Structure formats: structure tokens, C-alpha cells
Amino acid sequence: xxxxxxxxxxxxxxxxxxxxxxxxxxxxxxxxxxxxxxxxxxxxxxxxxxxxxxxxxxxxxxxxxxxxxxxxxxxxxxxxxxxxxxxxxxxxxxxxxxxxxxxxxxxxxxxxxxxxxxxxxxxxxxxxxxxxxxxxxxxxxxxxxxxxxxxxxxxxxxxxxxxxxxxxxxxxxxxxxxxxxxxxxxxxxxxxxxxxxxxxxxxxxxxxxxxxxxxxxxxxxxxxxxxxxxxxxxxxxxxxxxxxxxxxxxxxxxxxxxxxxxxxxxxxxxxxxxxxxxxxxxxxxxxxxxxxxxxxxxxxxxxxxxxxxxx
Amino acid sequence: xxxxxxxxxxxxxxxxxxxxxxxxxxxxxxxxxxxxxxxxxxxxxxxxxxxxxxxxxxxxxxxxxxxxxxxxxxxxxxxxxxxxxxxxxxxxxxxxxxxxxxxxxxxxxxxxxxxxxxxxxxxxxxxxxxxxxxxxxxxxxxxxxxxxxxxxxxxxxxxxxxxxxxxxxxxxxxxxxxxxxxxxxxxxxxxxxxxxxxxxxxxxxxxxxxxxxxxxxxxxxxxxxxxxxxxxxxxxxxxxxxxxxxxxxxxxxxxxxxxxxxxxxxxxxxxxxxxxxxxxxxxxxxxxxxxxxxxxxxxxxxxxxxxxxxxxxxxxxxxxxxxxxxxxxxxxxxxxxxxxxxxxxxxxxxxxxxxxxxxxxxxxxxxxxxxxxxxxxxxxxxxxxxxxxxxxxxxxxxxxxxxxxxxxxxxxxxxxxxxxxxxxxxxxxxxxxxxxxxxxxxxxx
Numbered sequence: 001x002x003x004x005x006x007x008x009x010x011x012x013x014x015x016x017x018x019x020x021x022x023x024x025x026x027x028x029x030x031x032x033x034x035x036x037x038x039x040x041x042x043x044x045x046x047x048x049x050x051x052x053x054x055x056x057x058x059x060x061x062x063x064x065x066x067x068x069x070x071x072x073x074x075x076x077x078x079x080x081x082x083x084x085x086x087x088x089x090x091x092x093x094x095x096x097x098x099x100x101x102x103x104x105x106x107x108x109x110x111x112x113x114x115x116x117x118x119x120x121x122x123x124x125x126x127x128x129x130x131x132x133x134x135x136x137x138x139x140x141x142x143x144x145x146x147x148x149x150x151x152x153x154x155x156x157x158x159x160x161x162x163x164x165x166x167x168x169x170x171x172x173x174x175x176x177x178x179x180x181x182x183x184x185x186x187x188x189x190x191x192x193x194x195x196x197x198x199x200x201x202x203x204x205x206x207x208x209x210x211x212x213x214x215x216x217x218x219x220x221x222x223x224x225x226x227x228x229x230x231x232x233x234x235x236x237x238x239x240x241x242x243x244x245x246x247x248x249x250x251x252x253x254x255x256x257x258x259x260x261x262x263x264x265x266x267x268x269x270x271x272x273x274x275x276x277x278x279x280x281x282x283x284x285x286x287x288x289x290x291x292x293x294x295x296x297x298x299x300x301x302x303x304x305x306x307x308x309x310x311x
Numbered sequence: 312x313x314x315x316x317x318x319x320x321x322x323x324x325x326x327x328x329x330x331x332x333x334x335x336x337x338x339x340x341x342x343x344x345x346x347x348x349x350x351x352x353x354x355x356x357x358x359x360x361x362x363x364x365x366x367x368x369x370x371x372x373x374x375x376x377x378x379x380x381x382x383x384x385x386x387x388x389x390x391x392x393x394x395x396x397x398x399x400x401x402x403x404x405x406x407x408x409x410x411x412x413x414x415x416x417x418x419x420x421x422x423x424x425x426x427x428x429x430x431x432x433x434x435x436x437x438x439x440x441x442x443x444x445x446x447x448x449x450x451x452x453x454x455x456x457x458x459x460x461x462x463x464x465x466x467x468x469x470x471x472x473x474x475x476x477x478x479x480x481x482x483x484x485x486x487x488x489x490x491x492x493x494x495x496x497x498x499x500x501x502x503x504x505x506x507x508x509x510x511x512x513x514x515x516x517x518x519x520x521x522x523x524x525x526x527x528x529x530x531x532x533x534x535x536x537x538x539x540x541x542x543x544x545x546x547x548x549x550x551x552x553x554x555x556x557x558x559x560x561x562x563x564x565x566x567x568x569x570x571x572x573x574x575x576x577x578x579x580x581x582x583x584x585x586x587x588x589x590x591x592x593x594x595x596x597x598x599x600x601x602x603x604x605x606x607x608x609x610x611x612x613x614x615x616x617x618x619x620x621x622x623x624x625x626x627x628x629x630x631x632x633x634x635x636x637x638x639x640x641x642x643x644x645x646x647x648x649x650x651x652x653x654x655x656x657x658x659x660x661x662x663x664x665x666x667x668x669x670x671x672x673x674x675x676x677x678x679x680x681x682x683x684x685x686x687x688x689x690x691x692x693x694x695x696x697x698x699x700x701x702x703x704x705x706x707x708x709x710x711x712x713x714x715x716x717x718x719x720x721x722x723x724x725x726x727x728x729x730x731x732x733x734x735x736x737x738x739x740x741x742x743x744x745x746x747x748x749x750x751x752x753x754x755x756x
Contacts, residue, residue, distance in 0.1 A: 069446050069467070069469075070451070071448050071474065072448075072449045072450055072474050072478070074449070075449055075450070097449070097452050098452045098455035098456070099455070101455070118501070119395075119503045120395045120423075120500050120501075122395050123395075123397050123401060123423075125396070125401050126395075126396070126423055126424045126425040129424035129425065143503055144397070148397060148398055152398055169501075170502070170504055170506075170507050171501070171522075172497055172498055172501040172502070173497045173498065174469045174651070175496055175655065176655070176657070177496070177572075177574055177661075178528070179658075180656075180660075180661055181661075182564070183657065184570070184661070201530055202531060203529075204526060204529065205508070205526050206571070208508070212529075213526075222574075224504075304506070307510055308510070309510050310510060311512040311515040311516045
């Protein structure tokens with residue numbers, strides 16, 4: 001039996017947290033929109049306390065996402081928030097901005113720090129740099145390929161987290177691009193009109209009619225998401241044998257039942273591999289189960305795992 | 312421009328030193344023009360680690376020559392090493408940075424600690440300036456990088472003047488900000504549209520500007536249950552779900568006559584707000600555009616040089632000259648705006664209409680020699696011109712006049728009906744004295 005990698009998911013509410021733990025998640029990412037970006041739901045400290053108690057009752061973990069690009073205004077609220085998280089006893093904080101790193105190290109040093117810069121976490125040297133500043137984990141860019149990930153792992157002095165399922169963010173602006181577009185058309189968006197994740201807005205690029213790119217606005221600006229969902233299930237063993245420490249299922253913009261099912265499938269695969277790596281074999285039936293519930297308009301793909309990029 | 316309430320920082324001047332005017336230089340010739348036209352420093356790209364992989368980047372020999380040229384004017388040369396590195400990039404960083412140090416580069420502009428740390432250790436004479444690609448927006452983050460030993464931070468383009476003033480108040484560090492040129496509409500570095508659309512890595516210089524492409528905006532008309540239901544979850548092997556009828560369930564959020572959706576932004580221009588920039592405490596005014604033409608760089612640098620010098624000479628008596636604004640518009644590729652300096656950009660700050668790429672003026676010729684006794688100049692041809700064309704001369708030492716092209720001669724004195732050949736030397740009569748390196752431009756069309 002080998003050391004099992006962690007199965008991680010993002011949860012947007014206490015109810016979701018219950019379902020995802022039940023489905024086999026070892027840890028959950030939660031947070032508040034002000035400090036964390038692209039969360040499936042914004043949870044206040046009371047709710048974070050509730051899910052943390054729930055997690056710890058069964059030996060699982062809660063990480064709080066604080067990967068926003070902070071502004072001067074937000075700095076004033078950081079110390080209290082971090083202090084509260086320390087008192088709650090959350091297991092980790094995901095940071096991108098150095099202000100969050102500094103704040104956690106001074107106010108709640110017992111909380112582990114996970115460096116989450118999304119698309120700019122692309123090499124081992126930088127991951128180790130943040131490790132030397134106090135981070136214990138790097139969340140690798142989804143734009144890396146399998147060779148880069150597996151070659152990087154032995155060089156890392158911190159844990160590695162890799163997203164194995166779901167959509168990814170491909171563009172983030174502070175601008176209100178949907179609002180601006182509607183205003184340009186002479187149909188400005190009213191105060192009550194929802195441009196958030198729930199609205200189901202998407203973009204189609206002129207020469208890519210088959211691909212739908214979700215777009216939404218929130219307090220952090222405008223977010224555009226990938227048109228495909230990563231699904232690494234078929235080659236999960238490669239990441240497990242490489243010793244990746246944590247596997248994330250991105251739950252954003254997916255129905256609860258979909259996420260639950262997906263987590264159960266990965267849970268089963270991880271457990272089987274950990275029990276006996278040599279006897280482990282991927283089964284096509286697992287993929288069939290995911291395909292059966294997959295939005296037919298969103299392709300399941302290996303993301304960048306087998307791509308060569310140029311520049 | 313809307314009249315703003317006076318920001319609170321007004322009246323508290325932190326720094327009376329003249330800000331640095333920092334200009335892009337896509338190649339050695341552009342570097343020389345940028346410096347000659349008044350840049351205090353230029354930034355260039357080398358063969359590696361820069362974000363303009365398809366630009367005409369500098370060899371080390373060209374860098375050395377550029378540094379020598381710039382130093383004669385007391386100007387500095389910075390090199391953009393602003394990629395986010397991948398594992399394969401790491402091995403060569405040290406040798407590259409040492410070479411930059413050796414050829415006399417004053418600073419690198421870097422975003423990735425994988426590069427920053429090597430520079431600090433292996434090339435200590437190179438200053439490290441934190442790139443805008445880090446999207447640094449707050450004073451604690453700035454302080455973090457100062458504590459790491461960096462003398463300068465290039466802020467994210469999303470910072471307002473008030474935020475910049477507050478950063479300067481909290482941290483004693485040089486602050487560089489973009490004041491002119493094209494802008495990413497995303498947070499810099501937080502866009503991988505190119506990677507997804509074309510497999511080109513935007514954060515290693517492969518950006519294909521997908522933000523300026525055209526998109527249609529829709530709302531999903533399907534209910535969630537239409538493609539995944541609790542029932543289907545219960546079934547072991549559910550039948551293929553295909554409730555989606557293409558064309559029926561996506562609701563367009565535009566009318567046929569509307570312009571398509573785009574993320575493309577207007578270009579930044581802070582020329583009309585020089586006093587605000589100086590009073591906010593910005594130490595270095597950065598012009599974007601390593602891919603831009605010589606004419607663009609010379610025109611823009613020339614105008615900002617005059618505006619900054621004019622303000623510093625007499626802050627109280629400073630007035631914006633209308634001809635500066637006119638000059639800037641002669642080089643503008645796109646409509647201009649003030650970015651995030653005063654407020655968050657809205658619908659008036661994006662370009663939905665088809666873009667007219669054409670700059671209204673061409674660089675027609677470069678002044679190589681002026682003969683005061685005959686009132687003639689030798690002009691090196693850069694674009695077609697002929698007798699009768701309306702032209703303008705401008706230069707860094709006050710040259711600024713219009714005239715019509717009179718008769719033209721080649722070097723041997725033979726008359727010409729037009730200057731047709733690139734780099735051809737042509738003699739013509741000019742109405743005012745000129746200096747070498749003055750430029751001649753011509754309205755297009």
C-alpha cells in the first residue's frame with residue numbers, strides 16, 4: 001500500500017461540503033469571493049467553521065482560497081479574516097498575492113500555505129522559491145503537460161497539486177466586459193440583472209462555432225472559462241506513480257450530482273491504485289459513467305497534458 | 312474626460328525629482344531614436360526569456376552597441392526577461408543574465424522568481440525590476456518585493472492614481488507605471504486564450520491577441536436538468552442524453568446589427584494628465600510598444616519629453632499644449648483612454664467597431680544632413696514622397712514645421728520626380744533649419 005494522494009474538491013456551501021465528503025473527498029477548498037477567486041459559492045466564516053468541524057470530525061481537511069490579487073482596500077480586512085481562519089483551525093490557505101502570505105505567516109502561522117497562482121505556476125524553481133517563503137504546496141498550472149509535471153515532481157521541495165477534472169479559467173479581467181458590451185449595444189444591464197455564474201452566459205469565437213466558453217462577472221471582474229473539461233481519469237495512474245500529492249476536481253459551474261458522481265469515480269480509482277499499483281487497471285466503464293452525465297456540449301479532454309505549445 | 316473630484320493625495324508631493332521617461336526599443340535603430348528623442352531609459356528584448364518572441368530582438372552585440380549609444384546620452388538600457396518560465400527554460404538563465412550584466416544592461420524586468428533569484432545571486436550588478444506581469448496592486452505586495460531586494464516595481468495596470476499614491480506613502484521604492492500604449496484587457500499574465508485557441512503560450516511570448524478577436528455572446532437556454540438529471544444518476548447505464556437541440560437553446564444577447572463582443576481595449580494615453588502622474592509619485596513613466604514603428608516611438612517620446620520638461624520647469628505655470636495632443640494622435644493606432652488611473656474602464660473604453668489599423672501619418676524621411684548656406688537637406692527615404700506632398704518636420708531639439716515638398720535631386724544632383732526607393736538619399740529645399748535625426752512625416756492617402 002502506497003501513500004494515497006489527496007482527493008480535493010471545491011465546495012460552495014455546507015450542503016455541498018457534506019455531499020463531497022460523502023462522495024470521498026479528502027479535503028475541500030472553500031472561501032469568500034472577496035478574497036478567493038472563482039469559487040463555486042461564497043461562504044462566510046460561520047459556514048467555514050461549520051465545514052471545518054465537519055471535516056475534522058472525520059480526519060479531513062479544509063483549505064481556504066485567498067488567491068485574489070489584493071488591492072490596498074482589501075488589505076485592511078486581511079488581518080481579521082486571517083485571524084478568524086486561524087481560530088477556526090482551517091488546515092490551509094491558498095494564496096497568490098504576497099500580502100496574503102505575509103499576513104498568514106504573521107497572524108496565523110500554524111495554517112499551511114498553498115501557492116495558487118493558476119496559470120503562472122509553471123516551473124519547479126518558482127514553486128521552491130515560494131516554498132522557501134513558507135508555502136508547503138504548489139498548485140500547478142493547468143497549461144503544463146504530463147512530461148513537465150512528472151519531471152518536475154522530483155525537483156519540488158513542496159507538495160504538488162494537479163487539477164484532474166473540470167473546467168479551468170482562461171482569462172480574468174478587472175473590467176466588466178459583459179456589462180460594457182450590453183451598454184455599448186444600448187441595452188445596459190440593470191442593477192438586478194444577474195451576470196454571475198448562475199446565468200449561463202457563454203462566448204463563441206467566430207471560427208470555433210462548436211466551442212462554448214462560459215463567461216461571468218462577479219466582485220472580482222470578468223472570468224472566461226475553458227470550453228472543455230479536463231478529465232485525466234484514463235491516465236490517472238501516471239500522476240499517481242509520479243507521486244503527485246493532491247488531485248483536484250474543479251466543481252465550478254457543474255451540478256452537484258455531477259460532481260458527486262465524478263468524485264466517487266476518482267475516489268474508487270485512487271483507492272484501487274493505492275491498494276495495489278501493479279494490479280491497477282483503468283476501466284472504460286468508469287469513463288462511460290462520466291460520459292453519461294457529461295454536458296454533451298462540453299468535450300472531455302486531457303487539457304494540456306498531451307499538448308506541445310509553441311511561442 | 313469627466314472632471315474628477317480632487318483626489319486626497321493632491322497637495323502632498325512626495326517627490327520632486329523628475330520622473331524617468333522609459334521607452335520601448337524593438338531593435339537597435341529604434342533604441343537610438345528613442346534615446347535621441349528624449350527617453351531617459353529604454354527597454355528591449357533579447358533572444359530569450361522575453362514576451363515578444365516574434366519581435367526583432369537584440370543580440371548581445373547589438374545590446375552592447377545600444378548601451379554605448381544610450382550611455383552617451385546618460386540613458387539606461389533595460390532588458391525584458393518577463394516570461395513565466397517552464398522547467399526547460401531554467402538551465403540557461405544564469406549564463407544569459409551574466410551576459411546581460413557584462414554588456415552593460417542596467418536592469419532586467421522580470422516577473423518570475425525563477426529568474427529574479429538567479430539575477431540577485433549571479434548578476435548582482437543587474438537591477439531587478441518586478442514586471443507588470445506579476446499584477447502587483449497593493450502596498451504590502453510592493454513591500455514584499457522591496458524586502459526581497461528589488462529597487463523597483465512595475466505596477467499592474469489596474470492600479471488607480473490614488474492607489475499608487477498610497478503605495479508610495481507606505482513603501483519607499485521606485486514605482487514604474489505604464490502611461491501610454493496598448494493594454495492587456497486582462498490582468499497581465501492571467502490570460503491563456505492564446506494557449507487554448509492556438510497552442511501558443513501567452514506567458515512565454517506567444518500571445519496571438521485573441522482578446523481582439525470577435526465573439527458572440529449567448530445565454531444558455533437549457534435547464535440544468537435537460538442534460539443531467541437525478542434519474543440518470545441512478546441508472547447504471549443510462550441511454551445517451553441528447554435533449555439539446557442545436558440552435559434552439561442558445562439565446563443570443565445581441566441583435567443582428569450589433570457589433571460582436573470583444574475584450575479589446577482602447578490604448579492608454581496619459582498625456583493630458585502629466586501633473587497627476589507626477590504628483591502621485593510615479594518614478595518611471597513607461598511607454599508600451601516594442602513592436603511599434605520608429606515614427607511611433609519618436610513621436611510619442613518627443614511629446615512626453617516636452618510635457619514632462621515643461622511641467623518640471625514650472626509646475627504652477629504648466630499648461631497642456633494642444634499641439635502635443637495633436638502630435639500623439641498622429642502616431643495613435645487606436646482610440647485612446649486613461650485606463651484604470653481614474654476609474655474602472657467601461658463600454659466607452661473598449662473597441663467594438665471594426666478597427667482602423669491605419670496610422671494617419673507615414674514616416675517619410677530621415678534628415679541626414681542640413682546645409683545652412685543653401686537651405687537644403689539630405690533626406691534618407693523611408694516612404695514614398697514626391698514634389699507637392701504636404702510634409703512635416705519634427706525633432707527633439709524643437710524642430711517643428713510644415714511645408715510642401717519642392718524639387719528633388721539625387722546625390723549627384725540629377726532631378727527626381729519622386730523619392731521611390733527605401734533608404735535612397737534625396738536633396739531638397741527646406742523652409743527652416745534642420746538637425747540630423749529630425750524626422751519628416753507625410754499624411755497618408
